[in-house]
Structures are given as structure tokens and as C-alpha cells.
Amino acid sequence: MALLELKSEVTGSVWKIVTAAGQKLEPGETVMILESMKMEIPVIAEDGGKLVEIRVTEGTSVAEGQVLAVVQE
Amino acid sequence: MTEPVVNALPDVARESPWQDALDELAQRRSSAQALGGAAAVAKHRQQGRLTIRERIDGLVDPDSFQEVGRLTGQGRYEHGRLTSVTPAPYVMGLAQIDGRPVAVGGEDFTVRGGTSWSGDRKKGGQGGFVEDLAHNYRIPLVNLIDGAGGSVTSIQRRGHAVFPGVHGFERSVQLLGEVPVVCAVLGTAAGGPAGRAILAHWSVMVKGTSQVFAAGPPVVERSLGQKITKEELGGPELAVATAGTIDNVAASEQECFALIRRYLSYMPRNVWELPPLGGQGDPVDRCADELAGIVPENRRKPYDMRKVVRLIADTGSVFEIQPTFGKAVITALARMHGTVVGVVANNPMVYGGAMDVKAARKQTHFMELCDCFHIPLLFLVDVPGFMVGKDAEAAATLREGMRAVYVGLQATVPIFTVVVRKCYGMAGMGTTDKNGLDFKIAWPSAEWGSLPIEGGVAAAFRRDIEAAPDPKLREMQIEAELRAAASPFRTAEAFGVEEIIDPRETRPYLCRFIDAARGRLATSVGPKPKYGVRP
Numbered sequence: 001m002a003l004l005e006l007k008s009e010v011t012g013s014v015w016k017i018v019t020a021a022g023q024k025l026e027p028g029e030t031v032m033i034l035e036s037m038k039m040e041i042p043v044i045a046e047d048g049g050k051l052v053e054i055r056v057t058e059g060t061s062v063a064e065g066q067v068l069a070v071v072q073e
Numbered sequence: 074m075t076e077p078v079v080n081a082l083p084d085v086a087r088e089s090p091w092q093d094a095l096d097e098l099a100q101r102r103s104s105a106q107a108l109g110g111a112a113a114v115a116k117h118r119q120q121g122r123l124t125i126r127e128r129i130d131g132l133v134d135p136d137s138f139q140e141v142g143r144l145t146g147q148g149r150y151e152h153g154r155l156t157s158v159t160p161a162p163y164v165m166g167l168a169q170i171d172g173r174p175v176a177v178g179g180e181d182f183t184v185r186g187g188t189s190w191s192g193d194r195k196k197g198g199q200g201g202f203v204e205d206l207a208h209n210y211r212i213p214l215v216n217l218i219d220g221a222g223g224s225v226t227s228i229q230r231r232g233h234a235v236f237p238g239v240h241g242f243e244r245s246v247q248l249l250g251e252v253p254v255v256c257a258v259l260g261t262a263a264g265g266p267a268g269r270a271i272l273a274h275w276s277v278m279v280k281g282t283s284q285v286f287a288a289g290p291p292v293v294e295r296s297l298g299q300k301i302t303k304e305e306l307g308g309p310e311l312a313v314a315t316a317g318t319i320d321n322v323a324a325s326e327q328e329c330f331a332l333i334r335r336y337l338s339y340m341p342r343n344v345w346e347l348p349p350l351g352g353q354g355d356p357v358d359r360c361a362d363e364l365a366g367i368v369p370e371n372r373r374k375p376y377d378m379r380k381v382v383r384l385i386a387d388t389g390s391v392f393e394i395q396p397t398f399g400k401a402v403i404t405a406l407a408r409m410h411g412t413v414v415g416v417v418a419n420n421p422m423v424y425g426g427a428m429d430v431k432a433a434r435k436q437t438h439f440m441e442l443c444d445c446f447h448i449p450l451l452f453l454v455d456v457p458g459f460m461v462g463k464d465a466e467a468a469a470t471l472r473e474g475m476r477a478v479y480v481g482l483q484a485t486v487p488i489f490t491v492v493v494r495k496c497y498g499m500a501g502m503g504t505t506d507k508n509g510l511d512f513k514i515a516w517p518s519a520e521w522g523s524l525p526i527e528g529g530v531a532a533a534f535r536r537d538i539e540a541a542p543d544p545k546l547r548e549m550q551i552e553a554e555l556r557a558a559a560s561p562f563r564t565a566e567a568f569g570v571e572e573i574i575d576p577r578e579t580r581p582y583l584c585r586f587i588d589a590a591r592g593r594l595a596t597s598v599g600p601k602p603k604y605g606v607r608p
Binding site for chain 2: 009
């Protein structure tokens with residue numbers, strides 16, 4: 001079971017976390033929503049899996065490439 | 074490996090007075106076939122890498138490779154008779170890909186790690202016969218790079234140090250304005266071979282078995298004291314996704330060859346020709362219903378621009394260039410009713426499609442590529458402007474962004490613009506051809522201006538807002554008034570855009586004009602003159 005790091009593709013802030021650690025994710029499910037350039041950017045678990053860990057909280061500033069969450073595929 | 078028919082020795086040779094010479098020819102050919110010897114080849118394969126002969130076979134049409142310079146190498150003699158030959162570490166010649174001629178060559182890593190060899194005439198690598206072949210015959214060049222560049226041991230061999238540029242890049246540079254050049258990095262490339270990889274219209278590397286850098290880990294440690302693995306220093310994670318040094322990545326060498334064939338299928342043989350017309354099976358009037366609702370009404374919500382591209386272009390025709398670098402813009406070769414087009418589409422999922430420094434670099438290169446090979450540009454626009462912020466300014470987004478605008482304005486291929494949502498500022502300006510065919514249509518979701526309304530109201534109406542009893546309410550009122558007046562329909566009334574269309578009509582509308590532009594394209598082939606100084 002590979003661990004996959006979900007990284008931020010943008011610099012911005014965490015607007016809403018819509019999942020909780022430990023939960024099962026469907027393929028394509030949105031884990032959290034970032035805000036950058038006045039847009040709501042969804043962070044998606046392409047292949048689904050189990051959400052092992054969320055490393056940020058709502059309101060946190062994030063940098064491009066920063067690990068936001070870890071998913072077990 | 075199948076021997077090409079043209080190289081087979083006819084049976085009559087058995088009776089020839091030249092029998093000894095013909096036997097020697099066979100012996101020399103057999104040495105060439107053996108590359109660096111069984112042990113070196115086995116070691117190379119153990120690392121998951123193919124030999125140069127297997128690579129060429131894997132890339133080109135079956136039995137189409139006609140090697141040139143097979144006898145090159147270092148012969149060893151006893152009493153004047155040949156005992157063995159170490160082949161020159163470069164294999165090249167003429168071949169076909171999809172029935173079209175190409176010049177192809179690559180280093181043979183199994184002979185001295187593919188380092189240079191001092192013959193009368195260079196075979197390839199930097200300049201050499203294979204590049205002359207591409208130039209003189211006006212055919213694409215494919216470089217299969219697997220060499221580590223210069224070695225200080227050559228000083229010992231020659232008795233002097235070679236001045237940089239003696240085996241220069243003059244021909245490699247010239248080719249970039251004449252014929253398609255593809256470079257595949259298939260091993261660890263440093264120095265000259267790494268530089269050669271960059272002098273290409275398109276480059277690709279293989280995950281796990283190839284790295285590319287100006288200098289490898291030993292030099293880095295000696296110069297900077299940094300300990301770093303070659304994968305960290307020049308694997309695809311860095312070279313493709315982070316730096317954009319190499320364009321695309323393949324999962325295996327076989328996939329790499331398939332990607333090269335695919336890329337070349339969009340290219341003309343040279344700049345004096347048009348790209349080949351593809352199949353026209355996908356109906357021009359195919360209207361994808363999904364397009365009608367793909368853009369969310371909420372302006373803060375992004376959508377899948379890749380899907381928009383796929384739904385508009387000929388089915389299965391989209392080939393993305395640099396998919397993992399500068400992701401705020403999507404650049405792809407595709408076909409519209411068989412005609413090759415270059416798609417530049419802003420990606421609202423990354424920085425809302427704002428042009429950052431990487432996206433600007435990517436867009437600049439792609440537009441220049443399309444202009445060079447007479448490929449019309451199709452812009453699918455959703456750009457709020459240049460990326461803002463201290464990081465963006467420090468990275469020279471303004472300069473790189475204006476360079477993209479400059480190169481776009483210099484392009485002479487037809488430019489078709491579809492405004493999907495936002496088209497603002499200088500980045501928006503760079504998506505249209507004001508002085509050429511000037512064709513821009515928009516979806517009803519489109520909005521444009523010198524800057525987005527919500528960003529400009531507070532500054533432009535400061536006094537009005539501050540004087541109001543409820544400033545926040547006043548700001549929202551002004552925003553609403555301006556937004557109503559900024560409706561795309563009002564610009565269409567003024568013929569400021571040529572048409573507002575139902576998103577489902579995008580493909581039929583564009584195909585009509587792209588088909589019609591073929592006549593003009595045919596009259597403007599040839600090398601593109603370069604003038605001026607890029608900002």
C-alpha cells in the first residue's frame with residue numbers, strides 16, 4: 001500500500017477542509033479547497049484511497065509544492 | 074535484428090577476385106554489430122537500458138534504417154592483418170518514421186561510455202554527419218542521447234586541451250530554423266550531450282534511467298560541497314517538472330520512442346512544407362453538449378480546461394507538451410478537421426490561470442515552435458492577468474510575461490482566439506492577433522478588461538466609496554453596475570469581438586476558419602526571419 005503525498009500546485013491559503021483523517025476517499029474526491037488568485041482550487045485524490053493524515057489547517061498559508069495531506073492508495 | 078536488404082552481400086561474391094576484401098568487410102560489419110562487446114552490452118542491459126542499435130530499431134519503421142559510417146572505429150592489426158575493431162561510439166544514418174525520412178543517431182554507451190572519438194569526420198553528437206544529413210536533405214533529426222560529454226582523459230590522448238566550441242553547435246543551432254529536431258535523453262547526460270539535448274524543438278527523457286545536468290554529482294560536490302544523487306540533480310522530477318529543462322517524460326524507452334513518433338506526426342519534414350493533414354473522420358459539426366455547462370457560474374470555481382480542449386479538438390488528437398511544467402497554461406499539439414493546430418489554453422486549476430514565469434516561458438517556446446512550422450495557434454482563454462506577488466515579481470514574471478506577448482505579436486501564423494472566461498490585462502493581450510487575421514470569439518461566460526472589476530473598484534472609486542454611509546455596500550453596488558456594463562454582448566454590439574457563440578458551436582465555428590486558412594498557410598512557408606531584440 002503506497003503512501004501518496006498530496007501537494008499544493010499553488011501558493012495560497014487553505015480555505016476549507018472537507019474531509020477528515022482516517023476516512024475513505026472515492027477516486028476524484030476533493031480533500032480540501034485552497035484559495036489562490038481569488039479562485040477556489042480543489043485538492044483532489046485522483047485514485048482515491050484512505051486519508052492517512054492532513055498536515056494543514058483552515059487559514060494556513062501554503063507554498064507551491066507543500067505537502068497538504070497523505071493518502072494510502 | 075533484421076539486416077536491411079541493401080546491405081546483404083550477394084552470393085556471386087563467392088566467386089569474386091575481391092574475396093579477401095569482401096571477407097574483411099563482413100568481419101568489420103560484424104564488429105560494428107557487436108558494439109562494445111558482449112560484456113559491455115550485458116552490463117548496459119542490466120541497468121534496464123537498450124543498446125543504440127535496439128533503440129534505433131525500436132524507433133524507426135521496420136527495416137528502414139540505412140546506417141552510415143558503420144566501419145568507423147579503431148582497428149587493431151597483426152602483421153598488417155586486421156584482428157579486431159572497436160567501433161566508434163556513435164551509430165547513425167537515414168531511416169523512416171511513418172514512411173517519412175529522418176536522420177537518426179545516438180551515442181553507443183557500451184564503447185567508452187559514448188565519449189567522443191577522433192576520426193576524420195565527426196559522425197554526430199554535436200554537429201557531424203547526421204546533422205549535415207538533416208540539413209542537406211531537409212529532414213527531421215532525432216538524437217538519441219546517451220553520453221557523458223568531455224573527459225579530461227582526452228588531454229592525455231591528444232597531448233593538448235581542446236578549445237570549447239571546436240566541435241561546436243553551429244549546425245545544431247541552424248537546424249532549429251530548418252527542420253524538426255527531437256532529442257531523447259536515454260542515459261546520464263552531462264556537459265556537451267546535455268547541452269545538445271536542449272537545442273531541440275522537443276525533448277524527452279525516461280523515468281528511472283536518465284538524468285540531465287550541466288555537471289554531475291562529483292563536480293557539484295567538488296565545487297559547492299553539496300552531496301546529491303544524480304537522480305535528485307537531474308532526474309525528471311527536477312529536469313522536467315521543476316525546471317522545464319526537458320519537455321516530457323516517458324515511463325520506458327519503448328514509450329519514449331512512441332512519443333517521438335507521435336510528436337513527429339504533427340510536424341512537417343522541414344519549414345518549407347506544411348504539416349501533414351491528418352484523418353478527417355471526426356465530423357466538423359460535432360457539438361459536445363458537455364461544453365454548454367462546463368464553466369461554473371460561480372466565478373471563483375475552476376473547471377477542467379483539458380476536457381474543454383479534448384471536446385473541441387479531433388478525437389484522440391491532443392498531444393500535450395510539457396504537461397508537468399508551468400501548469401497554469403496548457404500547451405498541446407492537436408488537429409482540427411485534420412489540420413495540425415497548437416493549442417494554448419489557460420488552466421484555471423492553477424493560479425486561476427494567471428501567467429506565472431514558468432507558464433510564460435512555456436507559452437513563449439510553444440508559440441515560437443508553432444510559428445516556425447506553420448501551425449496555426451488556437452488560444453482558449455481564461456487568464457486573469459500576470460501572476461502577482463513578491464515571489465512572482467522576484468522571478469521576473471513581468472519580463473517573461475512580456476516576452477510571451479512579444480513573441481505572440483511577432484508570430485505570423487493564423488491565430489484563433491476563443492475567450493472561455495477571463496481575458497484581462499497584458500497576459501490577455503498576448504492571446505490575440507490584433508494586426509493579423511484578428512479572429513476572436515467568446516462564450517457567454519466571457520469577461521474582459523484591463524483588470525478584473527473586483528480588483529479595480531476599490532482603487533478607482535476610492536473617494537466615492539469612502540464618502541458613502543456604508544462603504545462596503547457602495548463598493549458592491551459599483552461592482553454590480555460595472556459588471557452589467559462589461560457584459561460580452563455589449564462588446565459584441567461594438568464589434569469588439571467577432572462573435573459570441575454557444576460553447577457547443579466552438580468546434581464547427583473554428584473548423585470552418587481553420588480549413589479556410591490552409592490556403593494562406595500554403596503561401597507563407599519557408600524560414601521565418603527573426604528581427605528585433607526580445608525584451
